[in-house]
Amino acid sequence: MATALKRDSAGLVAAIIQQFDTNEVLMLGWMDDEALHRTLTTGRVTFFSRSRQEYWRKGDTSGHVQYVKSVALDCDGDALLVRVDQVGAACHTGTRTCFDGRSLAAVTGERD
Amino acid sequence: MATALKRDSAGLVAAIIQQFDTNEVLMLGWMDDEALHRTLTTGRVTFFSRSRQEYWRKGDTSGHVQYVKSVALDCDGDALLVRVDQVGAACHTGTRTCFDGRSLAAVTGERD
Numbered sequence: 001m002a003t004a005l006k007r008d009s010a011g012l013v014a015a016i017i018q019q020f021d022t023n024e025v026l027m028l029g030w031m032d033d034e035a036l037h038r039t040l041t042t043g044r045v046t047f048f049s050r051s052r053q054e055y056w057r058k059g060d061t062s063g064h065v066q067y068v069k070s071v072a073l074d075c076d077g078d079a080l081l082v083r084v085d086q087v088g089a090a091c092h093t094g095t096r097t098c099f100d101g102r103s104l105a106a107v108t109g110e111r112d
Numbered sequence: 113m114a115t116a117l118k119r120d121s122a123g124l125v126a127a128i129i130q131q132f133d134t135n136e137v138l139m140l141g142w143m144d145d146e147a148l149h150r151t152l153t154t155g156r157v158t159f160f161s162r163s164r165q166e167y168w169r170k171g172d173t174s175g176h177v178q179y180v181k182s183v184a185l186d187c188d189g190d191a192l193l194v195r196v197d198q199v200g201a202a203c204h205t206g207t208r209t210c211f212d213g214r215s216l217a218a219v220t221g222e223r224d
Contacts, residue, residue, distance in 0.1 A: 014126045023135030028191035043221025067221030074210040075203050079140035081211045091187050098186040099193045109155025109179030
């Protein structure tokens, strides 16, 4: 499976974290091979921090644990979709998701 | 707004694409400042291809257009959540999402 991963220049793939029952997108994190291995084998989500250059298991400090429900790799191997049961807030700022209240002004499109 | 973006070493941010009414995660693409600008101002999603090093507006070749419904930047500025109305298949392989049928074996976790 690791051979299917297409890592960036830092050896990382993007991991989209989604609440399994509501389909909310909670956050995006980064994983290297070891973080993915831990995520697949322990029932808890582990990331690799690009800023701190270290592993962190979500919830160890905050209590806001992510329990793994399923993991899928995308068609070209550079993104993961991790469906979880999120305890409490996913965002370190205290909001449920890392995108709440952070909309950008956008022109919308419509089907013809 | 561009000042809030935290780009990777290639000048890109990850863009999660989600169907606006079902909350399905469709795919993950990459945007630089110009791709984001086009996405915010035209009603159609434009990516920057890491492999081809060029812009591509989703659907121009396939017809599988993504109409923009909303765009949000995450708390630390390195990911975008773009909610769209996806025409047809999001994946170039013909599946609805780029993650369909691509699950990895994972141990699951449960709340206590």
